[in-house]
Amino acid sequence: MPQSAGISIGYLAERTGLAVSAIRYYEAQGLVEPWRNAGGQRRFHRADIRRLSFVMIAQQFGFSLPEIRGFLKSLPGSRTPTKEDWACISDTFRSHLDQRIETLVKLRDNLDGCIGCGCLSLPNCKLYNPEDRAAQKGQGPRYLMGDRPETEAEAENAP
Amino acid sequence: MPQSAGISIGYLAERTGLAVSAIRYYEAQGLVEPWRNAGGQRRFHRADIRRLSFVMIAQQFGFSLPEIRGFLKSLPGSRTPTKEDWACISDTFRSHLDQRIETLVKLRDNLDGCIGCGCLSLPNCKLYNPEDRAAQKGQGPRYLMGDRPETEAEAENAP
DNA sequence: GTAATTCCTAAACCTAACTTTAGCTCAAGA
DNA sequence: TCTTGAGCTAAAGTTAGGTTTAGGAATTAC
Numbered sequence: 001m002p003q004s005a006g007i008s009i010g011y012l013a014e015r016t017g018l019a020v021s022a023i024r025y026y027e028a029q030g031l032v033e034p035w036r037n038a039g040g041q042r043r044f045h046r047a048d049i050r051r052l053s054f055v056m057i058a059q060q061f062g063f064s065l066p067e068i069r070g071f072l073k074s075l076p077g078s079r080t081p082t083k084e085d086w087a088c089i090s091d092t093f094r095s096h097l098d099q100r101i102e103t104l105v106k107l108r109d110n111l112d113g114c115i116g117c118g119c120l121s122l123p124n125c126k127l128y129n130p131e132d133r134a135a136q137k138g139q140g141p142r143y144l145m146g147d148r149p150e151t152e153a154e155a156e157n158a159p
Numbered sequence: 160m161p162q163s164a165g166i167s168i169g170y171l172a173e174r175t176g177l178a179v180s181a182i183r184y185y186e187a188q189g190l191v192e193p194w195r196n197a198g199g200q201r202r203f204h205r206a207d208i209r210r211l212s213f214v215m216i217a218q219q220f221g222f223s224l225p226e227i228r229g230f231l232k233s234l235p236g237s238r239t240p241t242k243e244d245w246a247c248i249s250d251t252f253r254s255h256l257d258q259r260i261e262t263l264v265k266l267r268d269n270l271d272g273c274i275g276c277g278c279l280s281l282p283n284c285k286l287y288n289p290e291d292r293a294a295q296k297g298q299g300p301r302y303l304m305g306d307r308p309e310t311e312a313e314a315e316n317a318p
Numbered sequence: 319g320t321a322a323t324t325c326c327t328a329a330a331c332c333t334a335a336c337t338t339t340a341g342c343t344c345a346a347g348a
Numbered sequence: 349t350c351t352t353g354a355g356c357t358a359a360a361g362t363t364a365g366g367t368t369t370a371g372g373a374a375t376t377a378c
Contacts, residue, residue: 010323021366021368039375060266090270179355184337
């Protein structure tokens, strides 16, 4: 174990529970910035244990790595974050969470009012248009879908 | 536009709002089973409009395509689904949603009690151990992470 | 001093859910 | 009939968030 300057990637991995490969990946994403020792091996600040712990928590809140990088930039680079620094980020997390909960509750309510009743009016259904149905641009996985609603009569008769 | 037997993939795409390529992909995943006309082009049942609409809704509930394929198998293949058929699936959706909402609410409560207060006791924090922190096996994106909690003192002093 | 760890990089691979591209055939309208 | 739009297949590409592998180099343990 190193003692003089900085901790090794293996030790950091052990302390955070992250895989070594994940930590290297996070470095590539700009989430940590280790320096190198004489032999070219990475050395991390002891404070990076907490920094990466924060990354893990933020991920649980559904934030992407670029977003988390943004949070980390808002934290003080040099000194240990204060109560106020954390409280600020906490507010962001809070509203993010509140919004997701609200979306799900609405979805549940719509479910009760629509499929739940067996009405089968899918094309008119509110579930087709939940609030967060963002326009989908380009490639990658599609988590939410867009559509073009119309009436039941149309759906069954045309063309 | 075809009129005698079945609808074309382009028309189905127009009616559902899905991309043609997505419909072909869904066929490959066993979510629809078109037949072919004399020229080798796909022909779909008119009922597949609703079938694919269901797929889109189920995706919004966070179900994967294999799971959705399971739901569709539980629906009657031949006849139009009844109130009861839908009610059965609706129950599944319901409990799935309820569980997700509950998880998020717990996460929010922990947030209020931990980061929100600025205590900075991250290593002791409940956010490290939300109930749904499943063991991660193998490759692919990691949505939830595991860790090894310890005390603040340990974290700051050792080794 | 040497064997066993740990670390290094670069590149390839993984999943899910699709899209894009290339090159060709089918079908429909004027 | 001829042209253009719609369809077809197979293969490769995309995104996020990593893991795995191969082939060396540096450290640590004995």
